[in-house]
Amino acid sequence: MISLKNLTKVYGHGEQSLTVLDNLDVDVANGEILAIVGPSGAGKSTLAQCINLLERPTSGQVIVNGEDLAQLPERKLRVARRRIGTVFQSASLLSRRTAAENIALPLQYLGVTPAETKARVGELLERVGLSHRANHYPFELSGGQLQRVGIARALALRPAVLLSDEATSGLDPETTRSVVSLLRQLRDDLDLAVVFITHEMDTVLHVADSAARLENGRITEQGSLVDLLTDHDSALGRALQPHLSPAEPEAGSSLWHVTYDSRKVPSDWLQLVSAELGEPVALLAATIQSIDGTSTGNATVGLRAPAHLATAAFARHGLRAIPGELAIANAALDHSSDTRATEDLQWA
Amino acid sequence: MGINISSAVQVHALSDTALAELPSLLVPALGETLAMVGIVMLIVIVVGTPIAVALHNMAPGGLFERQGTYSVLSWIVNIGRSLPFLVLMAAIVPFTRFITGTNIGIAAAVVPMSLAGIPFFARLVENCLRDVPLSVTAAARASGGSPLQIIRTAQLGEAVPAILGGLTINTIAMIEYSAIAGTIGAGGIGYVAVTYGYQRFDNTVMLATVILLILMVTIVQLTGDALVRAATPHLSRRK
Structure with a gap:
């Protein structure tokens, strides 16, 4: 001690x-x-x-x-x-x-x-x-x-x-x-x-x-x-997650950045959210791992549903979803700091 | 003392010394040179090493930082390094006479040679210690070592190959100084070279002393190199 x-x-x-x-x-x-x-x-x-x-x-x-x-x-x-x-x-x-x-x-x-x-x-x-x-x-x-x-x-x-x-x-x-x-x-x-x-x-x-x-x-x-x-408020928690480069969403669908925001996210959330929204949610990037038996991670998905419905559907399963613009803005922020040392990059 | 001034003056032949007479001239001189260098190196190691350790560890970042004392000690060492050996030797004759009671012979040569050799060696060893990574000292401290234990195992222990290299350089410098000391009557190879080779144009003796000096320095260098190799695991343990 x-x-x-x-x-x-x-x-x-x-x-x-x-x-x-x-x-x-x-x-x-x-x-x-x-x-x-x-x-x-x-x-x-x-x-x-x-x-x-x-x-x-x-x-x-x-x-x-x-x-x-x-x-x-x-x-x-x-x-x-x-x-x-x-x-x-x-x-x-x-x-x-x-x-x-x-x-x-x-x-x-x-x-x-x-x-x-x-x-x-x-x-x-x-x-x-x-x-x-x-x-x-x-x-x-x-x-x-x-x-x-x-x-x-x-x-x-x-x-x-x-x-x-x-x-x-x-x-x-x-x-x-x-x-x-x-x-x-x-x-x-x-x-x-x-x-x-x-x-x-x-x-x-x-x-x-x-x-x-x-x-x-x-x-x-x-x-x-x-x-x-x-x-989701933890900057350190975000910094600990690997940064991903998502695939392009299909035309007409928008990009969402989804993070595990509770200890009770079901492992089949992708199917559950798809069913609730009545459309297949496209998985564009994801990293999920178990820490002390709890699933943690983040994903980038593409879907067509209106924003308020999507946010609510993700929230029901302990996920926090941010519309793609913000995620892209985050990514842009990352790129702007390319000149910094690699270790600093992870803090961007 | 095999050679002294009176015997040298008696030999007054203008021709070169016969080859057969060389050993009787050079062997005692070699003995004197080895005695001078040997005694001086012993003093240099015993006195120079602690000075180097003190310098290294009183400097900023050392085990016992003492900025003031470091500056004073460093200044004294610099004075010792400043004077050309011939000047130092002449300048401290009164001191030499006070210590040894004479200003000729081996005893008299040992004093200025040591005074020149100690600061030289101290700086060489200080440099070797500075090259030991700080993290090694830090690890030794973290392992609970006392300052003396750390100095012995981590600092000097790690620097041994470099110090042996420095010792080689220092020994060769002392052979050179012994030849200079020879000119003021300390005896040795230098004395023979100057009195026979230079003052009497005895080419045989001149050549013989040159060869002897080259041989001595070569042997010292090769021995030093071998010791450095033996003390460095990645040089001695090739698989």
Whole structure:
């Protein structure tokens, strides 16, 4: 269990000061994975450094299992840091040590006996599925394997909290999936509170139970993934959904953008709405997936029925429909930001 | 000391030294050069490394940032790097005499050579440490390491191949300095080269010392390269 209370980080003094984190309140329970997302410069890296206490917050608390770590003196802080395991973006392994020796590093720092270290390292290697790579050097490992070693090292001291600081950024999609499923497995097995900081929105859907959006040093939105995805007012929920390019509607029919807006959307809504409107609804684009057993997603459809009838028919099945013009306007908005970084695109 | 000024003056032949006499001239000189360079390098490593670690970690972003102390230390190191060796050697004669009681011989050469070598090595190692990714230090801190543990395992440990490369450069520079020190009577290959080869136009000795110096530097360089390879996993573990 980790709680951040009124966490604030200010760099510099007086006129020149820059508030990077502004009064953040975040709770992550044991066995929960919270994804913190946000564009570049939102303060994600600073937040990561405040969570694992490599940087001391200017004010506020970092509470792990009931103890506030933020105000501890340096020596105690070093000990306290061991309760938080960190997985870094580039695994940051020692290049002249083998996988096993890298995993042993925190144990070596702690002064654990060689026999105990060996046993623990063997256990950790097995947990991350790298027993057969124990004596390989980092240059002999793939990106995913490096990250697994990084995860094993982060877990060496049996932390209560695991912080993943862009740990899957830069990995290919398949490797990302395997690292993410390892994190979920570990979360279940070890009852970890996991803070997953990322700028990759599509990874969030695969890994997180809940998500928070960090913008300009503030948490602007926070909630369980299902709540965010089924709330049409949630910008974060919208940003988490993949963007689709719909097919052209038939002449005479108009375009509708439909989102799952409740937890009780029937799986055959397309047929139900078609029957109610007395015309086949054309499916032009769709993405639907189950998050914790609840269907979420969005679709673009084409139909001829008058607007008020269509809206009402969709609403009866927990869907929210917006006429096509708006959807097209949204798409145009997306295109206008093509020049921005890819990660920002997802926020358009 | 195998060669000293009085014995050198007695040999007054205008012809070149016979090949058969070369070993008796060069072997003791080689011993002196190796002794000078060896002692100096030992001092340079022992004193220079901590200075480099201090410089690196007191600089912004280091483990214990101390802007003021960093500036002072950096300034002192720069002074040591500023003077050409010949000038430094001449300038600190009183200091050398105070430390060793003499201003000729190996002991007297070791003082200016160390003073020139320490800041040189400190800067080389500081550079090596700067090349270690910051994320490696961050990971070591996050792993609960104390500053000393982090310096040893993450910073110096990761920089070992680069430091060995720096050590090679530094050793070769010290061989060069030992030849310069030789001209003020420290002995060694440099002294033989100057007194026989330059002042007496003894081409045989001149050529022999040149070859000897080339051989020495080559051996140091090859040894250094081999050590760097052995210390770098992706160079030593080719499958």
